[in-house]
Amino acid sequence: MSEKSPVNWEQLEAKPEFRALLARKSRFIIGSTIFFVAYYFALPVLVGYFPEIMKKEVLGRLNWAYLFALSQFFMAWALAFIYTRKAAIWDKEAAAIVHGH
Amino acid sequence: MTIAVWMFLAFVVATLGITVWAAKKNTGASAYFAAGRSITGWQNGLAVAGDYMSAASFLGISGMIAFFGYDGFMYSVGWLVAYLTVLIVVAEPLRNAGKYTMADLLAYRLTPRPVRAMASLSTITVSTFYMVAQMIGAGTLVKLLLKDLPWISTEWAIIGVGVLMVVYVVFGGMLATTWVQIVKAILLMTGTIFLSILVMKHFGFSFAKFFEAIANLTYTDKSGVEVTRNFLEPGMKFGASVTNGWGPLDLISLGLALVFGTAGLPHILVRFYTVPDAKTARVSVVWAMVIIGIFYILTTFLGFGAATILTPTNIVTDNMAAPQLAEALGGPVFFAFISAVAFATILAVVAGLTISASASFAHDFYTNVLHHGKEHRPGEEVRVARITAFVVGAISIFLAIKLQNVNVAFLVGLAFAVAASANLPVIVLSIFWKKFSTTGAVAGLAVGLVSSIVLIILSPSIMGIDAPDVVAAKRHLIQADAIFPLTNPGILSIPLGFLAAIIGSLMKREPEAEAKFAELKVRAHTGLGSEKATAH
Numbered sequence: 001m002s003e004k005s006p007v008n009w010e011q012l013e014a015k016p017e018f019r020a021l022l023a024r025k026s027r028f029i030i031g032s033t034i035f036f037v038a039y040y041f042a043l044p045v046l047v048g049y050f051p052e053i054m055k056k057e058v059l060g061r062l063n064w065a066y067l068f069a070l071s072q073f074f075m076a077w078a079l080a081f082i083y084t085r086k087a088a089i090w091d092k093e094a095a096a097i098v099h100g101h
Numbered sequence: 102m103t104i105a106v107w108m109f110l111a112f113v114v115a116t117l118g119i120t121v122w123a124a125k126k127n128t129g130a131s132a133y134f135a136a137g138r139s140i141t142g143w144q145n146g147l148a149v150a151g152d153y154m155s156a157a158s159f160l161g162i163s164g165m166i167a168f169f170g171y172d173g174f175m176y177s178v179g180w181l182v183a184y185l186t187v188l189i190v191v192a193e194p195l196r197n198a199g200k201y202t203m204a205d206l207l208a209y210r211l212t213p214r215p216v217r218a219m220a221s222l223s224t225i226t227v228s229t230f231y232m233v234a235q236m237i238g239a240g241t242l243v244k245l246l247l248k249d250l251p252w253i254s255t256e257w258a259i260i261g262v263g264v265l266m267v268v269y270v271v272f273g274g275m276l277a278t279t280w281v282q283i284v285k286a287i288l289l290m291t292g293t294i295f296l297s298i299l300v301m302k303h304f305g306f307s308f309a310k311f312f313e314a315i316a317n318l319t320y321t322d323k324s325g326v327e328v329t330r331n332f333l334e335p336g337m338k339f340g341a342s343v344t345n346g347w348g349p350l351d352l353i354s355l356g357l358a359l360v361f362g363t364a365g366l367p368h369i370l371v372r373f374y375t376v377p378d379a380k381t382a383r384v385s386v387v388w389a390m391v392i393i394g395i396f397y398i399l400t401t402f403l404g405f406g407a408a409t410i411l412t413p414t415n416i417v418t419d420n421m422a423a424p425q426l427a428e429a430l431g432g433p434v435f436f437a438f439i440s441a442v443a444f445a446t447i448l449a450v451v452a453g454l455t456i457s458a459s460a461s462f463a464h465d466f467y468t469n470v471l472h473h474g475k476e477h478r479p480g481e482e483v484r485v486a487r488i489t490a491f492v493v494g495a496i497s498i499f500l501a502i503k504l505q506n507v508n509v510a511f512l513v514g515l516a517f518a519v520a521a522s523a524n525l526p527v528i529v530l531s532i533f534w535k536k537f538s539t540t541g542a543v544a545g546l547a548v549g550l551v552s553s554i555v556l557i558i559l560s561p562s563i564m565g566i567d568a569p570d571v572v573a574a575k576r577h578l579i580q581a582d583a584i585f586p587l588t589n590p591g592i593l594s595i596p597l598g599f600l601a602a603i604i605g606s607l608m609k610r611e612p613e614a615e616a617k618f619a620e621l622k623v624r625a626h627t628g629l630g631s632e633k634a635t636a637h
Contacts, residue, residue: 022622
């Protein structure tokens with residue numbers, strides 16, 4: 001990684017636009033990580049410690065336990081979709097910062 | 102049954118064809134280790150899925166659902182959610198800052214030699230554990246699936262899988278490995294979707310009838326008593342009442358290892374170096390998530406289908422639930438197809454493990470630790486990687502044959518625990534924490550690795566007292582009461598890994614590493630200066 005590069009990294013990093021972009025990105029990354037970790041671990045906690053509630057049938061024979069487990073898949077896909085949309089905007093902003101100096 | 106052998110041979114011939122084609126394109130290190138960074142988003146998505154969905158998922162989870170109902174399905178969920186960590190936290194910075202291995206990201210602003218040596222040790226440990234488990238699985242499968250062909254022994258199955266994976270990796274490099282994984286992913290999805298349709302056809306394509314049958318399942322249990330149970334209700338495997346109260350906590354601990362370990366699995370991480378840029382890496386994770394998600398949702402049909410149509414009474418062993426279901430619904434040809442797919446699955450996973458282990462040894466240890474980052478002769482790194490692949494293959498064959506009658510069910514869990522406790526903390530801290538230092542990285546890797554292994558040794562996976570009539574393959578390795586109550590160490594070893602990395606960094610600060618953080622940040626978030634694709 002020691003090859004000479006013409007890029008002035010410190011100068012780019014110090015740009016207010018770059019710092020603002022990074023702050024927004026970090027906010028999303030931290031927020032969404034807390035969200036999916038909480039959503040996911042709610043499943044083993046509820047099923048493990050409150051099995052009677054989770055055994056209640058809601059949709060035909062389907063109970064809360066199965067529906068909540070199934071909802072995890074759609075949660076993961078939805079969050080992935082939202083992240084991809086956001087990331088496409090960040091890509092454009094990052095490119096503008098890099099080329100605008 | 103010979104039909105299964107022919108189908109598998111067709112897969113072998115096709116993949117060897119791919120290897121010959123890939124070998125012609127293998128010119129230089131970037132082509133060998135990273136497929137010239139020319140793999141497209143959807144291709145890499147399929148390859149990630151093919152690298153990840155092991156026989157343990159396909160056969161093991163179907164069997165777990167067939168015997169334990171809902172608890173087996175809950176086990177499925179973590180395997181997809183884990184990819185959110187890969188997508189949101191790890192994939193893009195890794196692609197932007199690294200070259201061939203996980204350690205590239207760590208070595209970017211830390212002192213390369215100690216960090217690479219430790220990261221290489223951890224990579225090779227994770228890959229070897231995982232590989233030996235897969236190869237023993239191949240041996241067991243042969244015994245179960247090819248009963249009427251006794252000349253194919255367990256040993257020959259292990260040797261065959263080992264030799265094929267070495268051939269793919271040594272001659273075809275990352276390009277051949279990628280396409281073997283793509284073909285496998287397509288075969289596995291085809292088999293799974295078709296089997297699911299057959300299950301629904303059995304129930305007249307009525308979900309109401311299907312779930313009614315699951316909720317009202319009558320079968321004869323082990324003691325010969327007829328029981329009726331609701332297989333949609335949780336608690337048959339991990340419930341507090343069947344596990345001395347530790348089950349729920351053990352499941353949470355397993356979830357932690359899955360959700361944080363997947364993003365630390367070296368053979369998954371190296372896949373993101375095979376695409377042209379971070380944006381394609383992101384697209385490929387989304388493709389992988391679609392495929393992996395559909396697959397794990399379909400385990401509902403495989404597992405519950407086996408439970409209702411075959412009933413647990415008639416399933417030989419958990420790994421046979423899906424193949425037996427295929428035979429019952431699709432006849433001998435479909436059974437043969439599913440059996441061949443199971444072998445293809447193992448082959449694609451072990452090839453991915455072999456190339457990531459040998460790339461780490463050649464790139465991290467040989468070139469950067471022993472030779473200070475300089476290649477003495479052109480092509481030396483690739484040559485060393487090829488020799489390493491041979492050695493890794495030989496060692497794995499030896500270990501798998503030696504351990505085939507030992508209870509090794511803990512090995513895959515151990516691989517995930519090490520990935521989550523040793524690799525993930527240092528990856529995350531090196532991307533997000535300015536004060537992260539070499540001492541912190543070495544401490545985090547070492548503590549995560551050692552604590553996972555020690556806790557597993559003290560756990561009920563290895564320690565336990567068996568009745569004298571328990572067969573060797575199911576016996577506990579240490580005949581004494583377990584000291585650590587959980588089979589999954591993640592809940593303790595992951596915080597230990599993070600803690601060691603943080604304390605180590607605060608104890609010995611590193612001004613040069615902090616100074617380079619600005620550069621890493623710009624690189625990771627803009628892709629400036631990242632490794633480019635080579636033209637084919």
